[in-house]
Amino acid sequence: MREIPHLFDANALLGPIFLRHDDTPDDVPRLLAALDENGISRALVTHGRAKWQHPAIGNRLVIEQTKGIDRLVPCWVVLPSITGEVPPERELVAQLLESGARAARLCTGMNRLTLEPFEIDTLLEALAERRVPLFLDTNNRHWSEDRPWAFIEWAVRTFPTLPLVLLREPPANYRTLFTLMERHSNLYIETSYFQGHDAIAHVAGRWGADRLVFGTGIPEWDPGMAITGLTYASFSVEDRDAVAGGSLQRLLDNCVV
Amino acid sequence: MAQTTTATDSSTLTIREAALRGEPLTDTFIVNNHSHLGLYYGFAQPAPDADSLVRTMDRVGIDQSCVFPSLAITADMRAGNDMSLEAAQRHPGRILAYAVPDPNLASQVRDEMQRCIDAGVRGIKFHTGLHEYPFAGPGYVPAFELADRHRLPLISHGVDSPDVLRRTARAYPNAHFIVAHAGAGRRHPEADPIYDVALEEPNVYLDTAGSVAYYGIFAQLVKHVGAGRILYGDDFPWMCPTHQIGRILLAPITDDEKKQILGGTMQRLLSTRQ
Numbered sequence: 001m002r003e004i005p006h007l008f009d010a011n012a013l014l015g016p017i018f019l020r021h022d023d024t025p026d027d028v029p030r031l032l033a034a035l036d037e038n039g040i041s042r043a044l045v046t047h048g049r050a051k052w053q054h055p056a057i058g059n060r061l062v063i064e065q066t067k068g069i070d071r072l073v074p075c076w077v078v079l080p081s082i083t084g085e086v087p088p089e090r091e092l093v094a095q096l097l098e099s100g101a102r103a104a105r106l107c108t109g110m111n112r113l114t115l116e117p118f119e120i121d122t123l124l125e126a127l128a129e130r131r132v133p134l135f136l137d138t139n140n141r142h143w144s145e146d147r148p149w150a151f152i153e154w155a156v157r158t159f160p161t162l163p164l165v166l167l168r169e170p171p172a173n174y175r176t177l178f179t180l181m182e183r184h185s186n187l188y189i190e191t192s193y194f195q196g197h198d199a200i201a202h203v204a205g206r207w208g209a210d211r212l213v214f215g216t217g218i219p220e221w222d223p224g225m226a227i228t229g230l231t232y233a234s235f236s237v238e239d240r241d242a243v244a245g246g247s248l249q250r251l252l253d254n255c256v257v
Numbered sequence: 258m259a260q261t262t263t264a265t266d267s268s269t270l271t272i273r274e275a276a277l278r279g280e281p282l283t284d285t286f287i288v289n290n291h292s293h294l295g296l297y298y299g300f301a302q303p304a305p306d307a308d309s310l311v312r313t314m315d316r317v318g319i320d321q322s323c324v325f326p327s328l329a330i331t332a333d334m335r336a337g338n339d340m341s342l343e344a345a346q347r348h349p350g351r352i353l354a355y356a357v358p359d360p361n362l363a364s365q366v367r368d369e370m371q372r373c374i375d376a377g378v379r380g381i382k383f384h385t386g387l388h389e390y391p392f393a394g395p396g397y398v399p400a401f402e403l404a405d406r407h408r409l410p411l412i413s414h415g416v417d418s419p420d421v422l423r424r425t426a427r428a429y430p431n432a433h434f435i436v437a438h439a440g441a442g443r444r445h446p447e448a449d450p451i452y453d454v455a456l457e458e459p460n461v462y463l464d465t466a467g468s469v470a471y472y473g474i475f476a477q478l479v480k481h482v483g484a485g486r487i488l489y490g491d492d493f494p495w496m497c498p499t500h501q502i503g504r505i506l507l508a509p510i511t512d513d514e515k516k517q518i519l520g521g522t523m524q525r526l527l528s529t530r531q
């Protein structure tokens with residue numbers, strides 16, 4: 001019989017999120033209980049208030065609230081610095097790493113970023129210098145929504161040392177996505193919404209399981225589908241375990257601290 | 258990198274434990290009430306054929322899938338229905354063919370539905386969205402009448418409104434009405450009028466197929482309408498059964514409730530055919 005994989009969730013939020021309900025885990029104890037219920041060992045967590053209030057507040061909270069909890073690895077929300085809302089880009093990335101965070105999340109539409117190179121190039125350069133993986137969060141709900149492909153192509157081509165992870169990548173974009181997967185080895189897919197038939201095994205077989213990172217979107221999204229999408233995928237146990245957590249761990253370990 | 262376990266026999270596992278291990282659910286009869294087949298123009302769908310579907314069903318432990326090809330709900334009902342009948346013949350007992358009417362070809366619907374029923378289809382599927390046709394329109398009437406006469410499941414993507422669904426369910430009381438996607442992707446089960454229809458009309462059911470799943474909502478829906486009103490569907494190959502079934506397998510509900518949703522109820526609805 002197969003054993004339960006160690007699941008390391010690349011896409012979790014800690015604390016309050018917008019439109020939560022009574023059953024939504026919205027603090028550390030409730031999040032840990034929900035991870036246990038779903039067999040998830042560890043999670044990379046962004047604070048709900050970094051996404052839904054402001055990075056300057058939520059990034060501090062995620063460090064405070066995950067202190068001493070090895071299962072939760074903090075992730076910051078990042079912004080360009082020109083408005084003075086966050087420190088200059090290099091300093092921001094240095095602080096992120098000093099704080100113990102090992103990843104950054106870019107909340108594109110929510111923070112009204114255009115993703116034009118002139119707006120975002122300094123930030124991406126600073127992240128690329130320290131190889132901090134950047135998780136792209138477009139706050140998308142359904143597979144029919146547009147994705148910022150011109151930005152994604154420019155970012156992975158211009159900053160080859162920047163790992164770019166597409167959160168909640170839908171199953172409907174292979175004609176575009178696969179071209180970029182073929183051309184840029186620093187592009188990664190988070191699996192929570194990647195639910196086309198046999199898609200996870202197909203990508204692992206073609207570009208390697210290390211190009212996929214398991215994630216759920218908890219506590220906004222139901223983790224059940226993401227979990228069985230991995231455990232029943234048609235690939236080897238080795239590939240399954242790489243997607244379950246090995247790929248993400250390697251990305252975090254590659255940060256230049 | 259795997260957690261140690263003590264269980265050695267998969268038949269002793271709970272549904273949750275089997276799901277976390279990726280062990281096929283061999284002790285539960287599972288019917289997927291909603292899948293398509295074949296290539297689709299809108300996006301690339303790897304391995305959309307019946308053989309691939311059956312391989313994936315085997316891996317998860319799904320016993321039967323009800324099919325209605327993407328072609329049938331778009332450009333060619335007759336060629337699409339033939340695809341279903343061929344797939345059912347190729348995989349007897351595993352693939353169950355449904356008939357799809359294209360109400361835009363209203364004069365052909367009755368004969369096409371009768372042809373499919375004579376050939377052994379197990380249910381009927383409408384796609385009011387892609388066909389751009391109202392659920393209550395006259396083009397669908399022959400299909401309603403045949404579903405009622407033969408006591409078949411009738412799954413529809415789109416039902417106009419809760420009131421139209423209620424009226425139609427009462428007008429054809431022997432048909433089993435399944436609201437496609439209504440068991441997924443909505444935020445407030447207790448405040449959504451479509452669920453009042455499922456609660457109050459004995460022949461109305463909800464299908465779980467759908468890509469969107471908010472945290473905790475599925476268990477709230479089960480509590481609100483009861484497990485007996487909800488049917489597992491996965492929308493293969495638009496979505497993968499491996500993902501879609503997870504919303505049920507890992508939900509905080511009982512294994513008895515999971516078994517009803519996964520196939521217990523659908524098995525009963527399929528058995529009434531006359």
Ligand SMILES: [Zn+2]
Pocket residue numbers: 291293466492
């Ligand atoms: Zn469908």
